Amino acid sequence: MHGTRQTLTQFNCFSATALLSVKHVHALKLYASVLLNRRMSNTRNRSRQASALARLHASVHPSPRPTYGPKRIDNSHIRRASFLTRFLDHYFPRAVRIDVAWYTPTIGRKLTQDLDFFIEATALEEKHLLPALYELREKMWAVDAYPCYGLWWFVLPGISGLTGWWEEVVQTRAQKGEVVLDMGCGIGQEIRRVAAINGVKPSQLYALDVTREIWNLGLSFFGDAGSPPAEFIHADARSHLFGNSLRHKPERLYQLSGKVDVILMAMFLDLFHFPDQKEVLNTAVALSKIGTQVIGYSRGATTTNAKEGYWDESGTRSMVHDDISMLVLWWDIGKHTNTVWKIETRTVDIEELGWDRQDVSWMGGPPAMGMCFLATRER
Numbered sequence: 001m002h003g004t005r006q007t008l009t010q011f012n013c014f015s016a017t018a019l020l021s022v023k024h025v026h027a028l029k030l031y032a033s034v035l036l037n038r039r040m041s042n043t044r045n046r047s048r049q050a051s052a053l054a055r056l057h058a059s060v061h062p063s064p065r066p067t068y069g070p071k072r073i074d075n076s077h078i079r080r081a082s083f084l085t086r087f088l089d090h091y092f093p094r095a096v097r098i099d100v101a102w103y104t105p106t107i108g109r110k111l112t113q114d115l116d117f118f119i120e121a122t123a124l125e126e127k128h129l130l131p132a133l134y135e136l137r138e139k140m141w142a143v144d145a146y147p148c149y150g151l152w153w154f155v156l157p158g159i160s161g162l163t164g165w166w167e168e169v170v171q172t173r174a175q176k177g178e179v180v181l182d183m184g185c186g187i188g189q190e191i192r193r194v195a196a197i198n199g200v201k202p203s204q205l206y207a208l209d210v211t212r213e214i215w216n217l218g219l220s221f222f223g224d225a226g227s228p229p230a231e232f233i234h235a236d237a238r239s240h241l242f243g244n245s246l247r248h249k250p251e252r253l254y255q256l257s258g259k260v261d262v263i264l265m266a267m268f269l270d271l272f273h274f275p276d277q278k279e280v281l282n283t284a285v286a287l288s289k290i291g292t293q294v295i296g297y298s299r300g301a302t303t304t305n306a307k308e309g310y311w312d313e314s315g316t317r318s319m320v321h322d323d324i325s326m327l328v329l330w331w332d333i334g335k336h337t338n339t340v341w342k343i344e345t346r347t348v349d350i351e352e353l354g355w356d357r358q359d360v361s362w363m364g365g366p367p368a369m370g371m372c373f374l375a376t377r378e379r
Contacts, residue, residue, distance in 0.1 A: 096142050101362030103141070103150035107133065110152045113354050118155065121192055121222055136221045140187065143213050147359075148267045154186060156354035158266045159295060160193045162346075165374050169293050170262060174200045178261035181206040181287065183237050183280070184268035187218030188229065191264070195229035205230035206256065208237060238272075238279035239286065249283075260287040265296030270371075274308050274319040277329060278336075285337045285377075292377045299360060300326075300347055300371020309365050321371050323347055330375055340379035346372040 098105075111118070111133070118129055133155065140149045148154050160166050174180050174197050182191040185207035195205055207230045209215055215232050219225040235250045263284050269277055284294050299320055301307065306325035309317065321329065323345040330341045348370040350360060360368040 096145060098141070098150075100145070100150070102147035102359075103145075104152060104359075107152050107155065108356075110354060111155045113161075114155060114157045117157075117160075117189075117193065117196075121189075121196070123223065132221065136187070136217060139217050140214060143217070144211055146186075146271075148186070151355075151359045153267060153355065153359075154189060158190050158193070159264055159297065160190075161353070162295065162297065162372055165295055165372075169295055169374065170194060170264070171197055173262050173293075174204070177201070177204055179204050179206070179256075179259055180262045180264065181208060181256070181260045182230070182264040182266075183208050183284065184265065184271075185209045185230075185232075186214050187221065188215060188232075189218070190266050191230045192222065194264075202227070202229055202231070206233060206260070207231070208233045208235055208253070210234070210236045237268075237283050238276055239282035253287075257286050258289045260289075261292055263287065263292065263294040265294060265298075267298055269296060270298035270300075270318050270320060272319065273317045274329070277319055278333060281329070281333045282337065285333060285339055288339075288377050290377055290379060294375040295373070297353065297370060297372040299350075299363070300369045301366040302347060302369055305366035307365050320365055323371075326371065326373055339377060342376045342378055344374040344376075346370075348372060 107130070111130070115126065115129075118124075118133070119126060122129060122132070124132060137149060137152070140146075140154075159170065170180065174194050177199075180191070180194050182188070182194075182205075185191055186209060188207050191205055191207045194200060195202065207215065209232070212232070212234045215234075216225075219228060222229075231252070233250060233253050235253050239249075265280075265284075269280065272280060281294075288294075301320050301322045303322050303324060306320060306322040308319040319325075326345050327343050330343050333339070334341050350357070350368050350370050353370040355368075355370070357368075
C-alpha cells in the first residue's frame with residue numbers, strides 16, 4: 001500500500017491456510033499465541049485474553065461504517081469475507097459503529113408520545129420498560145443500522161398517529177375482520193397496535209420484512225413469541241417485476257395475492273430510490289383488490305421540492321416525494337399494472353410525526369417535511 005512492496009507469507013492457523021501481508025503477520029502471531037495458550041489459562045486469564053483478542057481484532061480489522069436499506073441488502077452477498085474474518089467475527093464480534101448522524105444515544109422525550117401502548121403491550125412497568133428499550137435498540141442496531149432504530153422513531157405512535165385515517169381506515173376495517181399487512185414491519189410495533197383493536201384476530205394480520213432477526217427481537221421484547229400478533233412473512237418487498245404476479249416470491253406471500261384489504265407502510269417508502277419504490281408498490285398492487293387501501297408516511301418535501309438524491313452521510317440513495325411526485329408515482333404504477341388508484345396526501349411538519357429537526361438535518365436535500373399518503377384502489 002502506498003508504494004510499499006507487499007510480501008505474502010503463508011500462515012497456518014485454525015486448521016486453515018491464509019495468505020497475509022507482512023503488515024498483519026505480527027498481529028496474527030499474537031492471535032495464535034493467545035488462542036494456543038487459552039487451555040492453560042485459568043478463568044480470569046481466559047477472560048482477559050478474549051478481551052485482548054477482541055480489541056486486537058477491532059484494531060486490525062475495524063468495524064465498517066454502517067449502511068442500511070437496499071444498499072446493505074443488495075451488497076450483503078457480493079463480497080464474502082475471508083475465513084479468518086468470519087471466524088473472528090463469530091467468536092469475537094465487533095461492535096457496530098455508532099459514530100453516525102442517524103444514531104442518538106438517548107431516547108429523549110420520544111417515548112412520552114406512546115408510553116401507554118408500550119407499557120400495555122409489554123406488561124412492563126415504566127421503570128423496567130426504559131432499560132428494556134435501550135437493550136432492544138442496541139440489538140436492533142447490531143442487526144440493521146436504520147435511522148428509525150438509531151433515532152428512536154420506532155417508539156413513536158406511527159400510523160396510529162395519522163388522525164382520521166387510522167380510525168376510518170385501519171381501525172374500522174380491521175374490526176370488520178378484513179386482512180391487514182404491515183410491509184417493512186421491523187419489530188412489529190405497528191401491527192401490534194392493530195392487534196390491540198377490539199375484535200381483531202391474529203389470523204387476519206400479516207407482517208412482512210426482509211430481516212427475520214428483527215421480527216424475532218420484537219417477539220422477545222413484547223413477550224408474545226408463543227402467540228404472535230400476526231403471521232410473519234420473510235421476504236423482500238420489492239417485486240423485481242413490472243406485473244401483478246408474486247409467483248417468484250415466497251409461497252405464503254403469493255397465496256395472499258389479491259386478498260389484502262389494508263397495507264401499512266410506516267417509515268418505509270423513502271428507504272428506496274424511485275425505481276425500487278415502483279417495485280415495492282408493484283408488490284402492494286399484487287396483494288391488493290378493488291377497495292384495498294395503502295396507508296403510510298415517510299420523509300417528504302413541500303410542493304415542487306421533490307428530489308431523488310444520494311445522501312453522502314449514509315451512502316443511501318432515495319426519493320423524497322412532494323404531493324405531486326407522489327401522485328406521479330402511483331399513476332405510473334397504475335399504468336404498468338392496469339389499475340386505478342385514488343391518492344390522498346398530507347404534507348405535515350416533521351414535528352407532527354414526533355421527529356426532531358436534528359434527526360433529519362444530516363440527510364441533506366430539500367427542507368424535511370412529513371409525507372403522509374392514503375391510496376385507495378378503484379379498479
